[in-house]
Amino acid sequence: MSLHTLSVAELSASLGRREFSSVELTQHFLDRISSSNPALNAYITITAERALADARAADQAIAAGTAGALTGIPVAQKDIFCTDGIRTTCGSRMLDNFISPYDATVVERLAAAGTVLLGKTNMDEFAMGSSNETSWYGPVRNPWDLAKVPGGSSGGSAAVVAARLAPVATGTDTGGSIRQPAALVGISGIKPTYGRVSRYGMIAFASSLDQAGIMAPSAEDCALFLQAIAGFDPRDSTSVDRPVPRYSAELNSPIKGLRIGILKEFFERGLDGPTGVLVNAVLDQYRALGAELVEVSCPNLPLSVPTYYVVAPAECSSNLSRFDGVRFGHRCENPRDLMDLYKRSRGEGFGSEVKRRIMTGAYVLSAGYYDAYYLKAQKVRSLITADFKAAFSQVDLLIGPTSPSPAFDLGAKVDDPITMYLNDIYTIGANLAGLPAMSIPCGFDGHLPVGVQLIGPHFGESRLLSAAHAYQSVTDFHRRIPAAYV
Amino acid sequence: MNEQSAHAGWEVVIGLEIHAQLATRSKIFSGSATAYGAAPNSQANLVDLGYPGVLPVLNREAVRMAVKFGLATGSKVARRSVFARKNYFYPDLPKGYQISQYELPIVATGTLDILLDDGSIKTIGITRAHLEEDAGKSTHEGLGAASGIDLNRAGTPLLEIVSEPDLRGAKEAVAYLKKIHTLVRYLEICDGNMQEGSFRCDANVSVRRVGAEKFGTRCEIKNVNSFRYVEKAINYEVARQIDVLEGGGTIVQETRLYDAAKDETRSMRSKEEANDYRYFPDPDLLPVELDESFIEAVRQTLPELPDEKADRFCADYGLSRYDALVLTASRDLADYYEAVVSGSGGASAAKLAANWVMGDFSGALNRDNADVATARVSSAALAGLLARIQDDTISGKIAKEVFEAMWAEGLSADAVIEAKGLKQITDTGAIEAAIDEVMAANPKQLEEYRSGKDRLFGFFVGQTMKATQGKANPAQLNDLLKRKLAP
Numbered sequence: 001m002s003l004h005t006l007s008v009a010e011l012s013a014s015l016g017r018r019e020f021s022s023v024e025l026t027q028h029f030l031d032r033i034s035s036s037n038p039a040l041n042a043y044i045t046i047t048a049e050r051a052l053a054d055a056r057a058a059d060q061a062i063a064a065g066t067a068g069a070l071t072g073i074p075v076a077q078k079d080i081f082c083t084d085g086i087r088t089t090c091g092s093r094m095l096d097n098f099i100s101p102y103d104a105t106v107v108e109r110l111a112a113a114g115t116v117l118l119g120k121t122n123m124d125e126f127a128m129g130s131s132n133e134t135s136w137y138g139p140v141r142n143p144w145d146l147a148k149v150p151g152g153s154s155g156g157s158a159a160v161v162a163a164r165l166a167p168v169a170t171g172t173d174t175g176g177s178i179r180q181p182a183a184l185v186g187i188s189g190i191k192p193t194y195g196r197v198s199r200y201g202m203i204a205f206a207s208s209l210d211q212a213g214i215m216a217p218s219a220e221d222c223a224l225f226l227q228a229i230a231g232f233d234p235r236d237s238t239s240v241d242r243p244v245p246r247y248s249a250e251l252n253s254p255i256k257g258l259r260i261g262i263l264k265e266f267f268e269r270g271l272d273g274p275t276g277v278l279v280n281a282v283l284d285q286y287r288a289l290g291a292e293l294v295e296v297s298c299p300n301l302p303l304s305v306p307t308y309y310v311v312a313p314a315e316c317s318s319n320l321s322r323f324d325g326v327r328f329g330h331r332c333e334n335p336r337d338l339m340d341l342y343k344r345s346r347g348e349g350f351g352s353e354v355k356r357r358i359m360t361g362a363y364v365l366s367a368g369y370y371d372a373y374y375l376k377a378q379k380v381r382s383l384i385t386a387d388f389k390a391a392f393s394q395v396d397l398l399i400g401p402t403s404p405s406p407a408f409d410l411g412a413k414v415d416d417p418i419t420m421y422l423n424d425i426y427t428i429g430a431n432l433a434g435l436p437a438m439s440i441p442c443g444f445d446g447h448l449p450v451g452v453q454l455i456g457p458h459f460g461e462s463r464l465l466s467a468a469h470a471y472q473s474v475t476d477f478h479r480r481i482p483a484a485y486v
Numbered sequence: 487m488n489e490q491s492a493h494a495g496w497e498v499v500i501g502l503e504i505h506a507q508l509a510t511r512s513k514i515f516s517g518s519a520t521a522y523g524a525a526p527n528s529q530a531n532l533v534d535l536g537y538p539g540v541l542p543v544l545n546r547e548a549v550r551m552a553v554k555f556g557l558a559t560g561s562k563v564a565r566r567s568v569f570a571r572k573n574y575f576y577p578d579l580p581k582g583y584q585i586s587q588y589e590l591p592i593v594a595t596g597t598l599d600i601l602l603d604d605g606s607i608k609t610i611g612i613t614r615a616h617l618e619e620d621a622g623k624s625t626h627e628g629l630g631a632a633s634g635i636d637l638n639r640a641g642t643p644l645l646e647i648v649s650e651p652d653l654r655g656a657k658e659a660v661a662y663l664k665k666i667h668t669l670v671r672y673l674e675i676c677d678g679n680m681q682e683g684s685f686r687c688d689a690n691v692s693v694r695r696v697g698a699e700k701f702g703t704r705c706e707i708k709n710v711n712s713f714r715y716v717e718k719a720i721n722y723e724v725a726r727q728i729d730v731l732e733g734g735g736t737i738v739q740e741t742r743l744y745d746a747a748k749d750e751t752r753s754m755r756s757k758e759e760a761n762d763y764r765y766f767p768d769p770d771l772l773p774v775e776l777d778e779s780f781i782e783a784v785r786q787t788l789p790e791l792p793d794e795k796a797d798r799f800c801a802d803y804g805l806s807r808y809d810a811l812v813l814t815a816s817r818d819l820a821d822y823y824e825a826v827v828s829g830s831g832g833a834s835a836a837k838l839a840a841n842w843v844m845g846d847f848s849g850a851l852n853r854d855n856a857d858v859a860t861a862r863v864s865s866a867a868l869a870g871l872l873a874r875i876q877d878d879t880i881s882g883k884i885a886k887e888v889f890e891a892m893w894a895e896g897l898s899a900d901a902v903i904e905a906k907g908l909k910q911i912t913d914t915g916a917i918e919a920a921i922d923e924v925m926a927a928n929p930k931q932l933e934e935y936r937s938g939k940d941r942l943f944g945f946f947v948g949q950t951m952k953a954t955q956g957k958a959n960p961a962q963l964n965d966l967l968k969r970k971l972a973p
């Protein structure tokens with residue numbers, strides 16, 4: 001039986017019926033990881049022993065009748081989430097030696113739900129990148145074409161799900177880091193509303209934008225796992241104390257009459273290629289499903305990228321100050337004095353993209369430039385948020401492409417940060433406004449998958465998931481697996 | 487000497503930044519304890535250590551205390567205030583930034599009245615008071631060439647109270663500092679312990695020619711940890727600046743450190759070397775939004791404030807302004823005083839009680855480095871002693887002896903009087919007998935007195951007191967002596 005082709009709901013039902021044990025299921029994924037990970041480089045750390053121990057505990061819970069919906073289901077954690085007693089690198093040399101002494105809330109909740117931890121997935125260094133090429137551990141490869149990038153920063157999580165080296169993975173999304181890689185590897189990925197999932201224990205890149213989410217083949221799988229991680233956490237002041245809907249139960253909400261906004265700014269430019277064709281086909285599909293499609297405008301949205309590249313670096317320049325070689329992480333050999341310790345530890349520990357953003361961030365916050373950059377960016381951010389708010393007074397959801405193009409060649413954009421940054425042109429807006437957004441596969445450009453993006457109003461995850469599920473009920477792109485991993 | 491006349495032609499301008507450590511049980515953004523003196527790093531959790539992924543959560547108690555201060559100083563309590571990050575690298579600053587408040591502090595624009603030496607009242611402006619976290623401490627003792635870092639203090643809540651540059655001399659500055667010190671202890675938001683660093687101050691000092699409109703260039707003197715040192719540090723700095731200016735030099739804006747051992751200030755860093763702190767709102771913390779009901783609830787917890795209490799002491803007990811201020815300088819002392827008054831006959835004993843509390847009692851506290859709460863003589867015991875003075879059981883002089891015995895042995899006044907046989911002699915016959923003995927033993931002095939040497943009266947008082955072991959009622963003794971000695 002191809003255990004790796006089953007959905008989370010199917011796995012859960014089969015485990016419940018004792019068709020196979022969680023240990024068998026876990027071993028199946030561990031075997032797949034052993035054979036495929038060397039080429040994909042998608043896991044930084046494989047926690048085989050921990051996984052089997054988790055699986056044995058899950059099997060006991062199943063036997064004892066105390067199992068929940070996710071008990072015994074293996075999961076991969078992006079290596080940005082702190083895992084107690086397990087190395088947590090954030091894709092950086094800086095944390096190559098860092099064994100976290102505690103669990104992130106997301107990790108804690110998934111453990112409490114009875115899931116099995118397979119390992120920690122590769123990622124762009126400190127989540128800064130759109131191709132997974134900034135990782136200290138080397139780039140992840142796209143399971144659809146090993147010469148292509150899987151997107152980033154959650155490229156490892158995207159690749160392990162696409163290649164079915166895990167049924168589900170966690171991701172984080174600061175400017176598109178769940179949705180863009182999900183699109184580039186042909187899976188579903190949801191970035192919830194800012195504040196829906198606790199950031200506690202998630203190593204911060206840009207605190208006002210970072211949000212944890214789920215990457216899985218289908219919206220249905222995403223709903224099951226989002227249920228487990230969503231909800232208020234008193235340890236994160238920005239998490240929101242608001243009831244969590246029953247996402248799976250609401251998955252089949254009727255789509256008839258749903259008003260979907262076609263974001264004018266997303267369709268105006270650069271969408272005349274195959275991606276545009278595929279995304280337009282999705283609009284037709286939704287019309288056929290009974291949704292009403294109307295054009296809406298967010299006039300300030302084209303300012304997203306420059307706004308983001310002021311706000312995010314500003315926050316990261318401060319967030320990454322704690323990596324100073326004093327208490328944890330990389331420390332240079334034989335520092336001469338304190339300044340030498342700082343300079344060499346940070347100089348050696350951080351890669352060039354991280355350094356570029358720290359320097360940009362320090363610059364935009366510095367005396368004399370703060371008003372012109374940081375403050376102005378915050379004002380534009382408010383305008384973009386207001387645009388979305390106005391749009392959602394007319395429609396229930398917004399739709400647009402996830403990424404301007406399918407997966408590109410490894411190395412193609414590494415020397416051109418601006419071109420690289422433009423990869424996030426469609427995804428950043430949702431982060432700036434704190435909105436939930438999701439990418440689902442909608443077809444292929446040649447042999448490479450393409451994604452379509454749905455954006456919802458604040459706390460509109462349920463609506464996003466049900467709309468995605470409706471589409472996936474009449475399409476099978478989310479079931480496609482690259483030939484080498486079938 | 488008047489402070490101004492000491493620096494003829496110059497006006498001194500001082501503003502103080504006071505850091506009051508708020509008396510919360512846990513830290514401002516983490517659940518760690520704030521107790522002083524624990525083993526290094528035993529009170530630092532992952533949040534205090536700035537571990538990857540951890541987040542701050544605001545301690546509401548710190549907010550409540552800041553609001554209390556704001557209300558007590560008639561300041562504007564901000565309905566919305568914002569925490570900001572102050573970015574700089576230092577080993578005792580685990581996150582590489584300090585969480586503070588910058589553009590929108592929780593408390594703004596208040597005032598505080600201080601009493602000047604000449605008896606006049608001066609109103610000092612409070613620019614702002616904001617919440618922030620303290621840094622840790624670097625330690626070098628016993629570590630050879632290495633440095634250690636103790637992060638127990640990291641994350642301790644501080645209220646930074648910034649004054650307007652309204653202070654015109656070291657004495658004024660100290661009066662203001664003491665007033666704030668009194669106030670924060672009244673409000674029970676800070677223990678005021680300067681040795682342990684829970685109350686410390688930086689002074690911004692400049693001088694200008696009398697009549698000049700613009701302020702001179704200021705220097706900031708960092709972390710001076712006693713009232714006496716604040717006065718000395720400011721005086722040194724004022725003299726230094728005047729010297730420089732009168733010598734044709736200019737003052738460089740800089741941070742200076744006071745060295746108490748040498749009684750001088752030394753340059754620490756100049757403005758050019760100063761950090762660009764790159765303040766920006768902390769995205770990990772929501773703005774602090776306070777509603778009226780919260781502020782009103784805090785207002786209900788305000789105690790009688792020092793100025794109100796001093797006014798009441800003047801009115802109700804007929805005390806001088808000075809006595810009232812001394813007695814209200816701490817809430818403990820004021821409470822103690824009021825307990826003594828009520829225990830020893832009410833308002834009629836008020837002046838006597840004031841003298842004793844300010845005199846022998848405070849003297850004993852200082853001598854033994856004790857505080858009111860742990861004093862060896864309770865308010866009830868002192869009231870008992872004053873009752874024995876008032877009913878003529880003992881004289882004021884004997885009472886001092888009784889008080890010392892009470893303090894040393896923890897006994898009541900009556901027990902000491904009984905044990906030592908100190909009860910005053912008010913029996914006329916006994917006093918007369920003693921006088922007769924003294925007169926018989928000193929015929930020469932008696933004759934001289936009677937021939938007009940009046941000042942020998944004191945000699946006879948002393949001798950008779952001696953004969954009664956000091957127990958004769960002084961007033962009675964005087965009367966009887968005068969009559970008996972008369973020729």
